[in-house]
Amino acid sequence: MTHRFPALTSEQKKELSDIAQRIVANGKGILAADESVGTMGNRLQRIKVENTEENRRQFREILFTVDNSINQSIGGVILFHETLYQKDSQGKLFRNILKEKGIVVGIKLDQGGAPLAGTNKETTIQGLDGLSERCAQYKKDGVDFGKWRAVLRIDNQCPSHLAIQENANALARYASICQQNGLVPIVEPEVIPDGDHDLEHCQYVTEKVLAAVYKALNDHHVYLEGTLLKPNMVTAGHACTKKYTPEQVAMATVTALHRTVPAAVPGICFLSGGMSEEDATLNLNAINLCPLPKPWKLSFSYGRALQASALAAWGGKAANKKATQEAFMKRALANCQAAKGQYVHTGSSGAASTQSLFTACYTY
Numbered sequence: 001m002t003h004r005f006p007a008l009t010s011e012q013k014k015e016l017s018d019i020a021q022r023i024v025a026n027g028k029g030i031l032a033a034d035e036s037v038g039t040m041g042n043r044l045q046r047i048k049v050e051n052t053e054e055n056r057r058q059f060r061e062i063l064f065t066v067d068n069s070i071n072q073s074i075g076g077v078i079l080f081h082e083t084l085y086q087k088d089s090q091g092k093l094f095r096n097i098l099k100e101k102g103i104v105v106g107i108k109l110d111q112g113g114a115p116l117a118g119t120n121k122e123t124t125i126q127g128l129d130g131l132s133e134r135c136a137q138y139k140k141d142g143v144d145f146g147k148w149r150a151v152l153r154i155d156n157q158c159p160s161h162l163a164i165q166e167n168a169n170a171l172a173r174y175a176s177i178c179q180q181n182g183l184v185p186i187v188e189p190e191v192i193p194d195g196d197h198d199l200e201h202c203q204y205v206t207e208k209v210l211a212a213v214y215k216a217l218n219d220h221h222v223y224l225e226g227t228l229l230k231p232n233m234v235t236a237g238h239a240c241t242k243k244y245t246p247e248q249v250a251m252a253t254v255t256a257l258h259r260t261v262p263a264a265v266p267g268i269c270f271l272s273g274g275m276s277e278e279d280a281t282l283n284l285n286a287i288n289l290c291p292l293p294k295p296w297k298l299s300f301s302y303g304r305a306l307q308a309s310a311l312a313a314w315g316g317k318a319a320n321k322k323a324t325q326e327a328f329m330k331r332a333l334a335n336c337q338a339a340k341g342q343y344v345h346t347g348s349s350g351a352a353s354t355q356s357l358f359t360a361c362y363t364y
């Protein structure tokens with residue numbers, strides 16, 4: 001039996017649960033700034049900026065050197081490997097800038113998709129080989145949490161039983177390896193919004209996926225108090241003609257979570273999945289106001305929905321630093337309010353904040 005061979009000591013458990021709780025304390029959420037080089041290239045292309053290491057560094061320097069009060073709304077930042085070792089223009093490591101603000105540093109650990117033969121173009125995620133060594137090195141380099149994104153698609157015969165089981169098992173194996181190395185695993189099974197399915201179908205699939213993930217985490221003896229979940233909100237497919245209110249999205253989302261995610265999990269930080277910045281905030285706010293039991297913190301781990309206005313304001317020009325930081329701060333604050341169910345939409349959002357950020361088949 002498991003209790004005879006404990007996976008973690010009580011000190012290790014305490015460290016993990018302290019880290020997880022710090023990240024989501026008081027309405028704080030996560031800035032997902034872990035775009036791979038290719039994904040960042042797509043973002044920069046839209047604002048006509050070349051995808052060089054220096055341009056990626058410059059944009060991220062602007063985000064990370066925002067006023068210290070950002071630590072009231074951002075508890076953690078997920079970095080890509082390259083960014084973890086980059087410095088600001090004064091020669092200070094980004095990770096130290098973040099830590100001095102009291103922000104927990106995280107790292108993307110998955111290494112992209114591989115096809116699952118015999119399925120309708122489904123994938124599993126790679127990166128388990130050598131993961132323990134990578135985690136150990138990252139921990140030494142000041143990282144306290146990891147992220148692994150599994151992608152599941154709703155389509156003809158999808159997600160298949162194989163894709164659900166395989167991705168759940170990889171997420172659980174990753175989570176176990178992270179915890180052995182002192183990193184809190186962010187477990188991200190994303191049901192992507194591609195397709196014309198309705199809200200009810202997304203809820204059905206999301207429940208199946210989350211139930212499989214928590215079964216696998218239990219099988220792998222993962223300490224749930226030292227994890228965070230990063231799921232999709234339950235929404236209709238991007239091409240669905242029927243539109244749903246934030247309250248309907250919230251009810252479907254919290255129902256799915258309530259049925260599948262144990263109360264031992266300290267926080268659920270949603271991904272934004274191509275929603276506009278404003279929709280991501282309004283939906284999060286409605287989720288926190290949803291009249292169902294909510295034993296976990298319900299917060300955000302947004303990539304696009306925290307950076308779209310900031311990227312548009314920057315446009316690759318150092319002179320736009322102030323406007324960029326203001327745009328970022330505004331979204332961070334709005335989402336922190338939404339994580340407490342206190343966001344009030346004023347109607348004064350900039351154009352960029354209401355634009356859909358959807359990318360078809362957003363796989364890596």
Ligand SMILES: O=P(O)(O)OC[C@@]1(O)O[C@H](CO)[C@@H](O)[C@@H]1O
Nearest residue numbers: 032034035271272273302303304
């Ligand atoms: O959906 P969003 O909020 O833009 O991004 C969610 C996310 O998991 O997907 C991206 C691709 O892996 C990551 O950069 C990011 O952490």
